[in-house]
Amino acid sequence: xxKNDPLVSVVVPIYQVEDYLDRCIESILNQSYQTLEVIxxxxxxxxxxxxxxxxxxxxxxxxxxxxxxxGGLSSARNYGMSKVTGDFIMFIDSDDYISPDAVQRCxxxxxxxxxxxxxxxxxxxxxxxxxxxxxxxxKTFPHNLKADSLKSLTFLIQDKFENYAWRIxxxxxxxxxxxxxxxxxxxxxxxxxxxxxxxKSNCTYFLDERLYYYxxxxxxxxxxxxxxxxxxxxxxxLERAEQIATSHPSLSVYNAAQQYKLHYRIATTHDYSTSxxxxxxxxxxQSRQFLVNTxxxxxxxxxxxxxxxxxxxxxxxxxxxxxEPFFYKIRSYIRVVRFSLRSFTTxxx
Numbered sequence: 001x002x003k004n005d006p007l008v009s010v011v012v013p014i015y016q017v018e019d020y021l022d023r024c025i026e027s028i029l030n031q032s033y034q035t036l037e038v039i040x041x042x043x044x045x046x047x048x049x050x051x052x053x054x055x056x057x058x059x060x061x062x063x064x065x066x067x068x069x070x071g072g073l074s075s076a077r078n079y080g081m082s083k084v085t086g087d088f089i090m091f092i093d094s095d096d097y098i099s100p101d102a103v104q105r106c107x108x109x110x111x112x113x114x115x116x117x118x119x120x121x122x123x124x125x126x127x128x129x130x131x132x133x134x135x136x137x138x139k140t141f142p143h144n145l146k147a148d149s150l151k152s153l154t155f156l157i158q159d160k161f162e163n164y165a166w167r168i169x170x171x172x173x174x175x176x177x178x179x180x181x182x183x184x185x186x187x188x189x190x191x192x193x194x195x196x197x198x199x200k201s202n203c204t205y206f207l208d209e210r211l212y213y214y215x216x217x218x219x220x221x222x223x224x225x226x227x228x229x230x231x232x233x234x235x236x237x238l239e240r241a242e243q244i245a246t247s248h249p250s251l252s253v254y255n256a257a258q259q260y261k262l263h264y265r266i267a268t269t270h271d272y273s274t275s276x277x278x279x280x281x282x283x284x285x286q287s288r289q290f291l292v293n294t295x296x297x298x299x300x301x302x303x304x305x306x307x308x309x310x311x312x313x314x315x316x317x318x319x320x321x322x323x324e325p326f327f328y329k330i331r332s333y334i335r336v337v338r339f340s341l342r343s344f345t346t347x348x349x
Contacts, residue, residue: 005035008103009172011088012094013041013076018048020095020189020215025056025063027097033104038063041080044070049094057139074182074189077165081175090169095215103212106169109205113146115200119161122212137161140305144205150251152204152245156195157254159261159303163194167212174200188236189230195240199247225271227279237262257300262303263287273324291315 010028014021028038040053050067057063068079077091088110092098092257106118121141140160147155156163165182176181178200182189198204237258245252266287267270273284291312296304304312314320 001292005033006039006107007035008033008088008107009039009084009089010103011039011041011077011089011091011105012086013043013073013080013091014045014049014053014095015043015070015073015076015093016045016047016049017044017094018052021027021049021052024092024094025052027100028092029056029060029062029078030100031098031103031105032101036062036103037086038102039080040065041076043072043076043336054226069105072184074184074186075184078184081181084172087170088169089172089175091166092212093166093215095217096166097213099211100212103169105207105209105211109207110169111201112173115146116174117168117295118166119204120162120207120209120211122167122214123210124214124216126216131157137305141208143208145206146203148203148204148249149199149201151207152198152201153248153251155206156198156256157241157244157251157303159305163190163205164214165194166214168194168197170197170201183314186236187232191236192211195244199244225269225275225277225280227277227283230266230272230280230283233265233346234262238268241295244281254301254303255305257297260291260296260300261293263290263304263309264312264315267291267315288320290348292318304327327343
């Protein structure tokens, strides 16, 4: 730790994660970059998470623990953000963890490129750590590229990368100078927040390094679909599109494309198409029919990666339903194989 190193604030919202919390906190404290403050926000947990937080705080003076009544993810993030004293900030979900050099690589990238914000890539894994896969954007993510706000927003609209808040490392002033907060009481809060971070940053550096391990838990809110969740997703994407088009008229050409892509998301999300909720299944059928009846224009096609274009072609040809039972298994297998090949290449390079 050097005296003039920027202080990085790491905010961890916590709720009912006693089985995963130690690994998350340990991954933060073991960073190669040590000039940190760690803000643990216990959002009213009734398991052992509060005691775990307090025990870690006794072991490391960089940790500050706050216990609050339950208010949801956005509430916990906003509360933690109000307590930070650092120069940069990053959020980590409490069931995930980060690589040992995550903060160091972000700091170096931000300073070397004079950018407020760094966005990095990640691994996806399951609850048992049994299966790690590449994220869906591995072929589209901007490769080690510095971009101004307009170009970065264009990448976002074109679905070159997913807008998760936990993959964004940014200067604290971006949040505070622009009164950016996560919308409380809503799902898909990242969709409504990350575009504003990008928009208000002097520039963004896209760091093509997998620094974050994103856990997909069975039974979590986002893996247990309901019609309220589907409606909230739709509203968030449409609101984001409208806000961006208003602030940046040149990007309004993508409005119809984003609505088309929204139908694709509904039509191909496995948890929706296998739901027992008849209203969700009706929406899936409607979206698939929309895709069949509507040809994508040139702006729309820019929002689809090669794999998605193949899927869209199958839907429009009326073939997707017949192969759907095998489709998701094959996709998962391909991602696992690609992960294994990538890991083998890394080890032997």
